[in-house]
Amino acid sequence: MSSDVISQVPTNVITGALGVGKTTFIEKLLRTKPEGERWAILVNEFGEVGIDGGLLNDAKQQDVFIAEVPGGCMCCTAGLSMQITLNRLIARAKPHRLIIEPTGLGHPAEVLATLQAPHYRKVIDVRATVTLVDARRALDSNWLDNPSYQEQMQVADIVIASKTDLYTGVEEANLQRYLASNNLSEKSFIHAFDWQRAKTVLDAPCCYQATETPVPAISMRSKTFDVAEQLATQDCVRLTNEGDGFTSFGWAMAPHRQFDFHRVLNVLKEVSISRLKAILITTQGIFAFNIVGKELSYQEVDESNDSRLEFISDDASAAKELAQQLEVSLFAMAQ
Template sequence: MKIIATPKVIPVHIISGFLGAGKTTLLKHLLSQKPDGEVWAVLMNEFGQIGVDQALLPQDQGYAVKELLGGCLCCSSQMPMQIALSRLLSENKPDRLFIEPTGLGHPAQLLEQLTEPHWQSHLNMRALVTVVDASRLHDHEWSKQHLYADQLKAAHIVALSHVDCMSDEDQHALEALKLEYQPYQQLWLDAPFGQLSLAQLDVGYQYGTRKMQPLLQRVKQQPELAQQVIKQLPYHYVETTQEYSVAGWKLPKSWHFNFMDLLDLLCEQQDWLRIKGIFSTDAGWKSFNFNPAQFNYQSVEEGIDNRIEMIYRTSTEVRDWLAFETALMQCRIVETE
């Protein structure tokens, strides 16, 4: 795709968050900080076909607001987003750009798109912001959804809305959440009524090292696959920050596992900080949430895929993830004709 050249590299802020978290309220407050003489642009994404949020944003001179309706700009249909963004940049030549994906979106996928080489000479990605409704942290059915967790894990900055309405239960849940996500080294900020200064969010995006590959067993059989970066299930990935690493596997929803074998395998692991996973098993869908103090597992609703992540401290020790993956695959129930 041809990208129309722009005269400068534009700071870009992704403002993500689950449904009703307060993304648009925060965005309105940020837009109110626009210096005179600058043009700021907003690209919004509504999952449905009728846009509402655009009407809530300033339509004065110096702002350019464009909505992308239908579907999610984070996911597979990338071309409409690429076209809309290219037009927005070429027609309005903004000094700063804000992108608000739908509350049903996966911001990590959007960030991955916008940090591809062909965008890097045009866009200066800033820290990804995820807005969290702090008054709903006590609602475990809300906060334990996979999409909610994916959005939170993608964040570099977590903006806490509705902090004035937090209960004691919410406060306890917040402390537990910060502890759980400590390996991702995020900045947590209170944002009452969406009030945060742009300076607090205008932090450069730190390019992490995340390598997604085919399953390690396939790489062993075909070493040339080690150079491939894939996005289709099944795959294995390793993500590294300064102090922590995360090894993960995402596997097709249609795969089923023996629950007792899987539980034994996870209990046998050593030198980890947290193990989280969800699997379709012969005992139903089960989630696992292990920390060194306790091993928790429970029945859950059907997931979108089978997945597991193991968080550990980064060290010089080489971990034998092939051996773990091999043992994991041995827990799979393979139906024979």
């Protein structure tokens, strides 16, 4: 592909439930990028403050371009917001590959329908849709009954087990039974992903074919928030979002405000929530924190322009209570 021509960019949608490890998977994919290729990553988050882009930036290599569409599920971003950001990203990056990460609450069928629309056919070559699954949830009614998660399985060309180091031995069999009972046994299932074969997996064909092109939805927002711009004039920004039965609360704090690392750990160890993620500038360095349910993990990262924390819950009253607790126990304590 010429460096000046945008034509038939191989494109993959990487989908999966909240907290399944999509961003981590993409981080590892970036390490397989052939030298000299330009890759573009489009990230969508349900929350408003935008954190995944920062996590990917920490793993960013040369010739990797990242753009975010925060504040909505993909059924919304299949409209103008997604298309405007996607068009700008492609024009800027002129990529050899495009990776799209919808929020775990999104509807990937509508994303695929947008990518397969007539005006994108000369620009985008839709390849395999990869759905990540934490097989420990194969018997979890919250996962089994969620329409978004069901759709993620239905549109998948390849299903990849995630977090396999936490399995006890029965999870894969439970997932296989789920696939069989839902007429999904023909899906290509990978228990242990071979990163040396990443390109072969990504270049597999996309079997999903949209029956109609979605009509772009005009955003009803009165204002688009640029968090970095807001932090130029204030120390802390608080944003919320609601939709599809979920509520998100997010905060961003100016870089001169530092968190006490041990206080952060002590507070987050007590949190149980659908999904929480953060990049915080602490007294002991910059750390990324993740919570899925009651599972807390964290790791040090190289850099961040500011501190951000966001969580998503399917219980609005519990979400408001946790937001109040965090503002008292964490944000008010940041120096």
